[in-house]
Amino acid sequence: MKVLLLTRYSRSGASSRLRYYQYLPFLKAHGVDVDIYPLFEEQYLKRLNAGQPQNPASILSAYLHRIFRLITSRAYDLLWLEYEALPWLPDWLERILGRGAIPYIVDYDDAIFHRYDRHALPWVRSLLGHKIDAVMRNARLVIAGNAYLSQKAVQSGAKWVKCLPTVVDPARYRMKPSGKSPVFTIGWIGSPTTAAYLVPLYAVLGRLSQRSGIRLILVGGNPKDVPSAFPVECRPWSEETEAEHMLDFDVGIMPIPDEPWAYGKCGYKLIQYMACGLPVVASRVGANIRIVKDGVNGYLASTDEHWELALRALQENPELRRAMGSQGRMDVEALYSLQVMAPRLANLIRDSLNSNWK
Template identity: 55%
Template structure:
């Protein structure tokens, strides 16, 4: 069985890496032949994260490359698409290139459709507002990272919808040795310069915690200018080092706004923290409510006072951190691991190709 995987990015892109590339070895082992064709080059992401302009010429060249890939679709049994073929172009163009295509699966791990249907630009809403609904309706299968995304696909009239959670490869997340009980707690966050603004939601509780307990804040992948007190440590993100940095946390955090965009998030950083046996604190938004069992593997905190109380409890109680961390690891092993999810994905791909 031959599959053409059309991702948005190389493994440098978080969604592309964790929703697609990390499954490739398991798919190969199952006898599936997957050819990969990312849309945008790494230089696009590098400029995006650095806040620099992206080259229109390079973007145009990337789209031209994608169209060239579309010319050879007859060689494949199935297309596996990350969100859409041609971002920011109308459905009619995309549909024309898919007119003689094999069946396709389309995957969503965020509410990308809200870039279109909630755009501040009327022309974008008019031309693209229902584009992804039409992409989902035509798909043999829509895989969605959470119920919010799956509900959108079902409302769009998708023929088949499956919730496929975002998962981790536990071989990359060995449990670290128990942290020393003495010394200040390390509160950790992992993300990118595109998402570190959520930390501002809990700036007050973080500063209070540092003043009261001496806790340190460890940020992986954030803009180095983000500071919430003198005890903020910054670490650049890399795929090879991320698990090691998380292993050095005592508490993992995921503050979020509560808007339709955040409802589409899949809680990946929570799953990473829990894979390393760390207790978590998260905003009670979207899938976070499913991942975090309040009082079992972490806490859900909405107001600044709730955040401060949860941070205090975990910072001051190593035993509680250990118990919650163990519960989180067990949940990842059962529900959010590559070993559990890869066989299911293999079955979904085979079924979609068979029609």
């Protein structure tokens, strides 16, 4: 079975790496041969993360290469899309350029549709507000990373919807060694964009620091307004070092706002923390509610008071941290591992070509 996979980014892009690239060896072992072509190359992503302007000629070249892939897609049995084929272009144009030449499936791990249907400009909402509905509706299969995205697909009229969480390969993550830390370390991993979600939590962390010393480690984010009330260490992210950085955490956090865009987040950083045997504290929002078993593998927080109580409980009780961390690791191995999910994904891809598809 030959599959043409069109991702948004190369392996350096988190969503592309986690939802597609990490599966490729497993899919090949299950008889699914995948040719993968990202829309944007490494330089685009580097500029994006650095907040630098993009090169218009490079973007035009990327779109022309993507159109070529669509036009020549008949050489494959199935087309597999990350979100859409051509961002910021209407659905009808994607179809004219060949998106429907062969059956296709599409995957979402983010509420990408809100980029269009909640855009500030009325003409964007009018032209593209229902684009993703059409992409979902015409797909053989929609794979969604959480319940919010699954619900969107169903409401859009998608014929077949399956929910597959974003997962990790547990073999890449070592358990945090037991032993008392010299200072209670709160850790976060993410991107420069999502680092803004940390800002509302700084006051809580400041109060914790006043009672007993803490430090904050940020991997992959370098926010502008870093507080001075406690030590903050910003470390660069890389795929090779991310798991090692997390071994310096005592607890992993995931604050996100209670808003539609955040509902599409799939809680991947929580799964990473748990894979390292760390307890977690997360906003009581979206997929976090399913991943975090409140009081078992971590805590859910909906107010500043909840955040402070949860972090203080973990700060004062190393044994509680170990117990919750061990439970989290077991949850990852049972529910959020590549070894569990890869056979399911391979079966879904094969079944999407079945003549009796739904």
